Amino acid sequence: MKITVIGAGAIGGNLARKLGAAGHDVQVADARGPEAVPADVLESGARAVALDDAVQGRDVVILSIPFERVSELAGLFDSVPDETVVIDTSNYYPHLSGSIEVVDKGQVESVRNAEALGRPVVKAWNAALAETQRTKGVPAGTPGRIAIPVAADSQEARRVAMRLVDDTGFDPFDAGVLADSWRQQPMGPAYCTELTLDELGPALAAADRDKDxxxxxxxxERFAALGDAPTHEDVVEMNRAAHR
Structure with missing residues (x-):
């Protein structure tokens, strides 16, 4: 598939490398220009491109930029066909990005982004830590394979995203429509807790918006309690412990 990843940070870089290694035609765009894309992000054959040219003629566009920046890309999609699948990987952390009133009042993260962009989006790859995505992807059928939820209103768009999640080394879980994607947002039982396919469904069902x-x-505060050098395993356990 022809895929563009917008954003060359930890998540975007992981996806560009993994999807390139899986045989997809991958482009990477950064708002600061092609020269800002790190060389290691391109090591599996992805190409750095200018942002203005990044979304034309592509099957899938993956947005791996901060949640509060997604709305800035609305004009980029004005001439993009409806059949192009747009995947949102972002998460809302008000202590990092500042408060966004509509989300604080209950609007689901990716519903807000879909409205801001003026087109449907898929929610995927947001509920796994960057280090999980970088190091824990394994072939399909491997016992204990970690699952990642995928939500979208279009069954076809959800199917495409689920295939790509599988290509990055994780079991895709059909998480239903976009309005239900709050169940995979920070910091619910399914968020960054490295669950298997059998475990993920009950965790999504157990989500509680107020508690999460x-x-x-x-x-x-919880990070501070982990000390100066928490490991990846420490962070996953912290996330799990919050829901015991």
Whole structure:
């Protein structure tokens, strides 16, 4: 497939490398220009391109930029066909980005981004840590394979995104429509807890919007309690412990 990843940070870089290695035609765009895309992001054959040219003639566009920046890309999609699948990987952390009133009042993260862009989006890859995505992808059928939820209103767009999640080394979980994607947002039981396919469904069902928001807003305090050099495993265990 022809895929563009917008954003060359930890998540975007992981996806560009993994999808390139899986045989897809991958482009990477950064708002600062092609020269800002790190060389290691291109090591699996992806190409750095200018942002203005990044979305034309592509099957899939993956947005791996901060949540509060997604709305800035609305004009970029004015001439993009409806059949192009747009995937949103972002998460809302008000202590990092500042408060966004409509989300604080209950609008689902990716519903807000879909409205801002003026087109449907898929929610995927947001519920796994960058280090999880970088190091824990394994072939399909491997026992204990970690699952990643995928939500979208279009069954076809969801199917495309689920195929790509599989290509990055994780079991895709059909998480239903976009309005239900709050269940995979920070910091619910399914968020960054490295669950298998069998475990992920019950975790999504157990999500509680009020509690999950409180857990999210206490994240900095909980990180501080881990000490100066928490490991990846420490962070995953912290996330799991918040829901025991």
């Amino acid at each position: 928001a409180r857990v999210r807003d206490s994240m900095m």
